[in-house]
Each structure stands twice: as C-alpha cells, then as structure tokens.
Amino acid sequence: xxxxxxxxxxxxxxxxxxxxxxxxxxxxxxxxxxxxxxxxxxxxxxxxxxxxxxxxxxxxxxxxxxxxxxxxxxxxxxxxxxxxxxxxxxxxxxxxxxxxxxxxxxxxxxxxxxxxx
Amino acid sequence: xxxxxxxxxxxxxxxxxxxxxxxxxxxxxxxxxxxxxxxxxxxxxxxxxxxxxxxxxxxxxxxxxxxxxxxxxxxxxxxxxxxxxxxxxxxxxxxxxxxxxxxxxxxxxxxxxxxxxxxxxxxxxxxxxxxxxxxxxxxxxx
Numbered sequence: 001x002x003x004x005x006x007x008x009x010x011x012x013x014x015x016x017x018x019x020x021x022x023x024x025x026x027x028x029x030x031x032x033x034x035x036x037x038x039x040x041x042x043x044x045x046x047x048x049x050x051x052x053x054x055x056x057x058x059x060x061x062x063x064x065x066x067x068x069x070x071x072x073x074x075x076x077x078x079x080x081x082x083x084x085x086x087x088x089x090x091x092x093x094x095x096x097x098x099x100x101x102x103x104x105x106x107x108x109x110x111x112x113x114x115x116x117x
Numbered sequence: 118x119x120x121x122x123x124x125x126x127x128x129x130x131x132x133x134x135x136x137x138x139x140x141x142x143x144x145x146x147x148x149x150x151x152x153x154x155x156x157x158x159x160x161x162x163x164x165x166x167x168x169x170x171x172x173x174x175x176x177x178x179x180x181x182x183x184x185x186x187x188x189x190x191x192x193x194x195x196x197x198x199x200x201x202x203x204x205x206x207x208x209x210x211x212x213x214x215x216x217x218x219x220x221x222x223x224x225x226x227x228x229x230x231x232x233x234x235x236x237x238x239x240x241x242x243x244x245x246x247x248x249x250x251x252x253x254x255x256x257x258x259x
Contacts, residue, residue: 060218064209065125065180106125106207107176110167 050087054096062095064102067109074100078113121156121215122183122190126197126206127176130163137177140202144181144193151192153185170204 054062064070073081073088073096080100083093103109126144128137141158148155161178170176183190190208197206 060221061214102207102209104167106205107127107166107168107170108164 052089054092062099064099078110121212124181151189153189156182
C-alpha cells in the first residue's frame with residue numbers, strides 16, 4: 001500500500017484523460033422556441049395560448065364550497081386537471097388544488113369516479 | 118386572539134326537522150361554552166353526497182361561521198366526533214384568507230382612486246360595496 005501511494009496520484013490522472021466521458025457534449029435541446037412558428041410534430045409545445053381563468057376574471061377567493069367552479073377543473077375520473085391542460089397559473093393552481101381537496105373531504109366532490117364494471 | 122373559522126358539517130338525512138334544529142342548537146351551545154362566538158349559521162339544505170358516507174347517499178349541510186381561539190375549535194370537533202347525527206365535518210380557518218383578500222381589494226381601490234377625482238366618487242361608492250365579506254362574492258359569481 002505504501003509504494004502504491006506514490007503511484008496513485010499519477011494513475012487516476014491518466015485514466016481520467018483516457019476514459020471517454022459524456023460530459024454533456026450532447027447539444028442542449030433548443031426547446032419550444034420554434035413552437036409558435038410552426039409545430040413540427042411536437043404538438044404538445046404551445047398548442048394554444050391558454051390563459052388563467054382566475055387571472056382574467058379576477059376571481060380572488062377560490063372557495064371549497066363552490067363545487068361548480070371547482071368541478072370545471074376536475075376530470076371525469078375525479079382527478080385534478082394538470083396545469084398544462086387547464087392553463088391555470090401556478091399560485092391559482094395551488095389554491096385550487098387545496099380547495100378541491102377540502103371539497104373532497106366534505107363529500108362535495110368525489111375522490112374517484114364510479115369504477116367501470 | 119380571535120380567529121375566524123368555518124365549520125361545515127353534514128347531518129344524516131333521515132332526521133326530522135326539529136331534531137336537526139336540536140343538533141344545531143347543541144353545537145351552538147358547545148361553541149359558546151368552549152369560548153367561541155357563532156357569527157352565522159347557514160343551512161345549505163339536502164345535497165347528494167359525492168360518495169357514500171356511512172351508507173348514506175345524501176345529507177343535510179350546515180355551515181357555521183365561528184370566531185374564537187383554536188382551543189374552542191378543538192373542543193367542538195371532539196364533541197362533534199361523538200355526536201351521532203353528524204356524519205362528517207371540516208373546519209377551515211378563514212381569517213388569514215380574508216386579510217389577504219382585504220389587502221388585494223385595498224390595492225385595487227387605491228389604484229382606481231389615483232386615476233382622477235371624477236373616479237374618486239365612484240371609488241367611494243365601490244368601497245362601501247367591497248365592505249361585504251369577500252366569501253359571499255365567490256358563490257355569487259359562480
């Protein structure tokens with residue numbers, strides 16, 4: 001072990017240079033920069049400019065008692081619709097999610113829809 | 118420290134009206150004895166439940182608005198759990214939310230007032246309207 005200590009500082013340096021390392025030599029994805037220009041098969045990028053319903057209508061309080069409003073953001077299966085589909089902005093999505101969970105607890109909204117036979 | 122809470126509970130549907138009134142007055146008395154004050158009682162009527170609760174498909178919804186310390190709510194909840202007609206309840210704290218909404222409205226009002234003296238009179242009329250509790254506006258908008 002003692003004589004290997006002298007050789008060790010040199011050996012790893014040599015092996016590091018020799019071994020091929022994928023350091024991120026892959027080109028970064030250009031991202032959805034060309035989305036509005038024209039979707040080339042990547043339909044998911046900016047398919048349509050959705051705006052947050054709460055921001056446009058200036059609804060401040062998302063009430064758990066308002067099951068009709070909350071029901072618009074719940075799928076048929078009873079699951080909460082993700083933000084990228086409903087177009088809701090992040091702070092409102094958080095409050096909406098909290099209100100939906102409160103409504104579920106008081107049986108105003110279902111946890112899961114009736115399962116198929 | 119007076120906090121505002123909303124207590125919503127469901128009473129089983131196969132009860133007579135006077136029994137429901139008895140439950141409501143019992144809860145009212147429990148709140149006052151625990152050190153809280155009941156601001157309002159709202160009987161929201163019979164509704165179909167989204168899922169079966171104790172094999173009931175519908176229930177009578179009752180909403181209490183309570184002001185009081187947290188210990189009062191703990192006590193009321195403890196008693197509600199053993200009350201047989203009550204099948205579900207939820208307590209939500211609303212004073213922070215109303216404080217935030219009040220701030221947002223104040224900012225909006227001050228912005229409108231800054232847009233001229235002609236708008237100042239309109240803003241004064243609106244300020245009287247926005248004094249209504251904001252919780253009532255959400256169901257009105259739905």
